[in-house]
Amino acid sequence: xxxxxxxxxIISVLxxxxxxxxxxxxxxxxxxISILMxxxxxxxxxxxxxxxxFVVRLNWEDKELTxxxxxxxxxxxxxxxxxxxxxxxxxxxxxxxxDQFEVxxxxxxxxxxxxxxxxxxxxxxxxxxxxxxxxxxQIISIVPDMFFLEKKDSIEVxxxxxxxxGWKIHNEWMEIILNDERFRNLPNITYFISAERxxxxxxxxIIIPLALIVFMSWLVFxxxxxxxxxxxxxxxxxxxxxxxxxxxxxxxxxPISYLTRLDVFILGSNIIVFLALLEAILTSxxxxxxxxxxxxxxxxxxxxxxxxxxxxxLIKSFWI
Numbered sequence: 001x002x003x004x005x006x007x008x009x010i011i012s013v014l015x016x017x018x019x020x021x022x023x024x025x026x027x028x029x030x031x032x033i034s035i036l037m038x039x040x041x042x043x044x045x046x047x048x049x050x051x052x053x054f055v056v057r058l059n060w061e062d063k064e065l066t067x068x069x070x071x072x073x074x075x076x077x078x079x080x081x082x083x084x085x086x087x088x089x090x091x092x093x094x095x096x097x098x099d100q101f102e103v104x105x106x107x108x109x110x111x112x113x114x115x116x117x118x119x120x121x122x123x124x125x126x127x128x129x130x131x132x133x134x135x136x137x138q139i140i141s142i143v144p145d146m147f148f149l150e151k152k153d154s155i156e157v158x159x160x161x162x163x164x165x166g167w168k169i170h171n172e173w174m175e176i177i178l179n180d181e182r183f184r185n186l187p188n189i190t191y192f193i194s195a196e197r198x199x200x201x202x203x204x205x206i207i208i209p210l211a212l213i214v215f216m217s218w219l220v221f222x223x224x225x226x227x228x229x230x231x232x233x234x235x236x237x238x239x240x241x242x243x244x245x246x247x248x249x250x251x252x253x254x255p256i257s258y259l260t261r262l263d264v265f266i267l268g269s270n271i272i273v274f275l276a277l278l279e280a281i282l283t284s285x286x287x288x289x290x291x292x293x294x295x296x297x298x299x300x301x302x303x304x305x306x307x308x309x310x311x312x313x314l315i316k317s318f319w320i
Contacts, residue, residue, distance in 0.1 A: 210245065
């Protein structure tokens, strides 16, 4: 008796499993998604945020809605089945349209929504200011029996029409990301925008002013070492100037544990200026020891050695 009850229990479980499996398969819906980027307003890499304006378009077929209405009809979310999607990396996005769904007599459902606001941006500063940024819109479905298909809009906005400054937009594309551990294998699709930082700002505002300070420190090599006061004044002034200038650069990038290309350039500039000050002190000591000829030779060789060393810093910072 117990054995027969056990067999009946197993059969009941199997029947329930296959019924639920077939039901899930029948109810699963194929959802097409497209994203139209209207504007890239800002890329705030220092705070790891990007401000964008875009439209999400979802489309799917629902057999239960076939011939339910004779004409196209706008319905609310409560009246029909809708995909449960989330923008995974959103920070402060706002919906600009009502949550309405357009249902056709054939059972086709169309949903459009415009989002404006900030999304999270993970940015690596190691190549700063020669770096690229990848802006992502990561959309996931929290319903495991639904999946996305890429579908591009025929209308595209030219990157030159974006409001963003300081960056150059390269291209845009969408990818279906499979087996992503962060999403626990939930259906997801990611929209990418590739942007390259414009370096002109950093050339005129940072690189050239720092280079001029370094060149100023080299004036000690052209001042006769017998003028000890003038040499030390020029060297110390250059050192203090470059230290003060660094405070104006502290807000450009967040405090990070690794060096960027700009950090290498700034550090190299500091070292060159400091070595020029040490050279001035060295020649001053030689003059005080009545070794004026040696001091002048040190200044002469320094006129060539320091520019070569600084060229190596520039190559390391912005070329290699």
